[in-house]
Amino acid sequence: MSSSGSRPRRRGPRVDGWTCLTLALLFAVLSPVAWLLMMSLKTEVDALAMPPRLLFEPTLANYTGLLEARFLGPLTNSTVVALTTTLLSLGLGIPAAYVLSRTRGATNGLAFWILSTRMAPPIAFAIPFFLVYRTLGWLDTLGGLILVYLTFNLSLVIWMMRTFFDAIPFSLEEAAYIDGASTWQALTSIVLPLTGPGIMASGMLCFLLAWNDFFYALVLTRSQAMTAPVAIVNFMNYIGWDWGRITAGSIIVAMPVIAFSLPMRRYLVSGLTAGGVKG
């Protein structure tokens, strides 16, 4: 899919009614997020003011309050778990994707089975994982979460990377063999570097899905391995609802994924539909 960037630039599009409508819609779609951001910067008095205040003196008190609430621990857990599961999924998934690409036809059934594992709702995996972890003493451990995230990230990497390997002709490897390269050398020095963008995209999507998970973390962790999304929800069970911390925590958890998503928008479709759409 080629976006407008690669096309020779036309004279700038005119601003017409449709453009204004699009911009108005964009404003409407993003304003709930803006409201969240504003709330996170308000004192409690400002947040509860009636009618609501659009102008107020911003404060970072809610963010510093997160430190007292030991939010750093869950935030670290989220980071460690998301990074590790991403590396594991890439390490296991990339070689498999390469094989499924090179043996296309013979392994289509296998590839389809891999895709179908993504259909099951998380609760279907949560129960057996919960029972096994309880027996093994793996509940509330980072390792336990990392393993369970492979249920969705491994198949994601395999499907995304298969498409990227498809784009690399076998003749390139063949040329390397003729020059005396081993299979390993051909793969690591010829094929892998060419799929760099694919690896980046799959890695980011893996990180995003693991970082965003709430359900597994809710079921499989208690305190030690609690991740940031669960910690935020726990602010709801304190004395009343601690809106300041809830909103500040939400903004902090949202920031990395927003930063990530900007460069990878064009891969989101192929990633999330896992090859269901060529795009």
Place this chain on the structure above:
Amino acid sequence: MLVRSQPPRRVLLTLLSPALVVLALVTLGPLLYLLATSFTPLDLTRPQSFRFFGLVNYRQLLADERFWNSVMVQIKLSTTTVGGQLLLGLGLALLLNRPLPFRDLIRTGFIVPMILPPIVVAIIWKILFTPLLTPLNLLTIPLGLQQPSWLTDPDLALWTIVVADVWQWTPFTTLVLVAALQMMPGEPLEAARVDGASAWQRFVWIVLPLLKPALVVAGLFRLIDSFKAFPLIFVMTGGGPGIATEPTNYYSYSQAFTLTFIGYSSAMIIVMLAATAVLSAAIIRLPGLQPDVE
């Protein structure tokens, strides 16, 4: 010269097997285990309850009114959210396919809802539907209107979830449809224009039929995902008031982890899995709706 179209078999197996073993271990294994527990009265508070007792859970399920309520809630939720996302996604995709200043930036702005952590989406809409905190007060107070208690009114609560879900996932259908629009061949549209077809005629008779595969894929993925809806309900309504916003996925969670009836919950999930598989297979096989599953 020997021309191979793939590396040696031994190498392929070495590269493939680790991933397959792990994948089988984390997906196939658990699903078989789940199937096994669905035939037991397994209850976390009662040791020794992991024993075979046939189809009792499944029979109980048929007689469970709360289960049938959850199915109804699921149907309402799935049809309205998927329908809404396809309609709005189509409109938005057409808008975004037009020449726009800063088009990449604007397109990126529209995807923010779907990449936000779902828990953050849930919190945003919890705030928006809480009368004490919502910016709706900017409108209702000057107009002297009273706000309903959105999240606790049995007639409204499900719609708050629908609104939040549509907001969260319309970007997905939009992205899929924008991609399809970009790959659309230009000739038929040009020919129709030359023949004097109006914009509306071109849309109905050319664009829409060409978009059908993309609409099916987008709808199918959203449909399957709609059975997984969890964070929105957990944070916004907790399935309430009563069981008004409790779809099957959420009900099975409550049975397993709020109560401790693992066996019963497992049976419910197995039924859900089977229904999902049958439904997806049926949709893909509908005549004329062959999505490009590749």
